[in-house]
Amino acid sequence: NFSLEGRTYVVMGVANKRSIAWGIARSLHHAGARLIFTYANERFEKPVKDLAATLEGQDALFYECDVTDDEAVKKTFTDIKNDVGTIHGLAHCIAFAKKEDLQGEFVDTSRDGFLTAQNISSYSLVTVAREAAPLMTEGGGIVTMTYLGGERVVQNYNVMGVAKASLDATMRYLANDLGKESIRVNAISAGPIRTLSAKGVGDFNSILQKIEADAPLRRTVTQEEVGDTAYYLLSDLSRGVTGEIIHVDSGYNILG
Numbered sequence: 540n541f542s543l544e545g546r547t548y549v550v551m552g553v554a555n556k557r558s559i560a561w562g563i564a565r566s567l568h569h570a571g572a573r574l575i576f577t578y579a580n581e582r583f584e585k586p587v588k589d590l591a592a593t594l595e596g597q598d599a600l601f602y603e604c605d606v607t608d609d610e611a612v613k614k615t616f617t618d619i620k621n622d623v624g625t626i627h628g629l630a631h632c633i634a635f636a637k638k639e640d641l642q643g644e645f646v647d648t649s650r651d652g653f654l655t656a657q658n659i660s661s662y663s664l665v666t667v668a669r670e671a672a673p674l675m676t677e678g679g680g681i682v683t684m685t686y687l688g689g690e691r692v693v694q695n696y697n698v699m700g701v702a703k704a705s706l707d708a709t710m711r712y713l714a715n716d717l718g719k720e721s722i723r724v725n726a727i728s729a730g731p732i733r734t735l736s737a738k739g740v741g742d743f744n745s746i747l748q749k750i751e752a753d754a755p756l757r758r759t760v761t762q763e764e765v766g767d768t769a770y771y772l773l774s775d776l777s778r779g780v781t782g783e784i785i786h787v788d789s790g791y792n793i794l795g
């Protein structure tokens with residue numbers, strides 16, 4: 540039985556209806572899960588609540604959680620523990636880099652820009668996993684979002700590519716630590732999707748066009764396709780899988 544009925548999942552990083560996190564939320568909702576949404580600051584409270592209200596029969600909960608603040612992360616999961624008790628998994632769909640660091644040459648990256656990208660896009664998974672794991676009393680799944688730019692050079696992705704490389708390694712070390720608690724940690728490497736964050740990447744259109752021209756499937760991927768892979772990784776369908784990166788990218792990564 541691979542229904543998520545009776546299970547609760549935390550979805551972090553819904554900014555608007557284009558967000559990958561929103562695709563994940565819809566897939567989990569369709570599978571019967573109860574959802575908990577976290578958002579970075581009050582600016583996103585209403586948009587997230589309005590979107591969640593469109594999920595029929597969903598009794599969602601909402602918490603503000605700025606992942607750069609350890610105390611805020613701690614408080615979020617203490618509140619979740621008090622309000623719902625056990626959770627069964629979490630989707631971490633959070634990243635940030637300064638716009639000036641997502642164009643031009645990587646060699647010009649400032650120390651501050653480098654550390655900001657690492658802080659929000661990679662370290663956040665450590666602090667979130669540490670606070671969320673104790674709530675996964677029946678075991679669980681953690682999924683994060685990565686990108687090919689962490690494995691090889693992608694024009695303009697620059698500082699975020701280095702942050703994704705760090706996130707990938709973080710995911711593997713967490714998988715090793717949390718495996719003994721029956722918590723699995725995996726990443727989805729999504730092909731480029733037009734979202735708020737993607738707008739910051741220089742010449743994003745040409746990255747999309749390259750996928751349409753060259754990827755084995757000759758098309759870009761959707762939030763729904765990423766969402767269904769997250770459902771797989773957060774359900775018992777993937778019970779033997781941890782520390783893995785699954786590419787949902789129309790096969791683009793296999794090209795030399």
Ligand code: 0WD
Pocket residue numbers: 551552553554555557558559560577578579580583587604605606607631632633634635659684685686728729730731732733734735736737
């Ligand atoms: O092509 C793409 N769009 C790809 C995105 C390809 C491959 C991977 N990804 C990754 C991104 O790098 C990111 O890790 O997917 C993840 C989700 O990104 P997205 O869906 O493309 O972008 P967006 O809709 O802008 O969501 C980014 C979230 C926002 O959500 P919330 O609800 O928290 O506002 O990251 C959030 C941002 O606000 N965020 C933060 N959340 C908590 N604390 C913070 C922070 N300090 N900073 C940014």
